Amino acid sequence: MNEYIINTLKKKKLCSIATFNGVFIDNAVVFYLSQNFSIYFGAYNYTTKCKFINVNKLVALTIGNIQIHGRCVKIGKNSLEYEKIKAEYLEKFPYYGEYLRDKNNYLYKVTPLVLWMYDNRKSGMNREKIIFNEEYYKRIKPYDYVENIQLDYFKYV
Structure with missing residues (x-):
């Protein structure tokens, strides 16, 4: 399964990223590069997603049929x-060079x-999972109904 996921991540170019600043949510589509399970993307530091990441480093990504919670x-x-x-990013997205030259990107x-x-x-509905952080996974209880989940978001930032 790991090899299949890594190959799927390498093939795609766009992902959706959700961010949360403690009050508001944001969702954006970005071009990305994968290295094994890590995801890299370029962005201007003044965008909503980046301002939210400065406050809360927890994000959620969707890439095709893959969902990732990450830091x-x-x-x-x-x-x-x-x-x-x-x-590597410029090899995949050669036109992005002009953006990376900008001091705010x-x-x-x-x-x-x-x-x-x-x-x-x-x-x-077969949903496979890979747990990288056991404590995080146990705390979010993804398959349990939790009426009022109490997760210390900032513990993982």
Whole structure:
């Protein structure tokens, strides 16, 4: 299953990212690059999603039939990681170079906490999961009805 998910993530170009600042929600579509299960995207730091990420690093992504809850951080422009990801990002999206030259445009990294995939290769509503952070998964109780969930969002930022 892991190999199938990694290949699926590599093939796609767009994902939807949901962010929450403690009061409001935002949802945006971004071009992304995947490295195994990590997701990278470029964005201007003054967009709603980036302002919300500065407050709350927890995000939710949807890529085709894959859902990811993760922790999102801005990558420092002078880091080795930034240069490596920038080169790969520009290989996938050559026209993005002009945006990355802008001082307000950054690359962001989403490290997954949990990933779900609806596997349409199997019958019915088969939902596979990969848990990267057991504590997070237990705290959100994704399959239990919880009338008033109390999750310390900022514990995971």
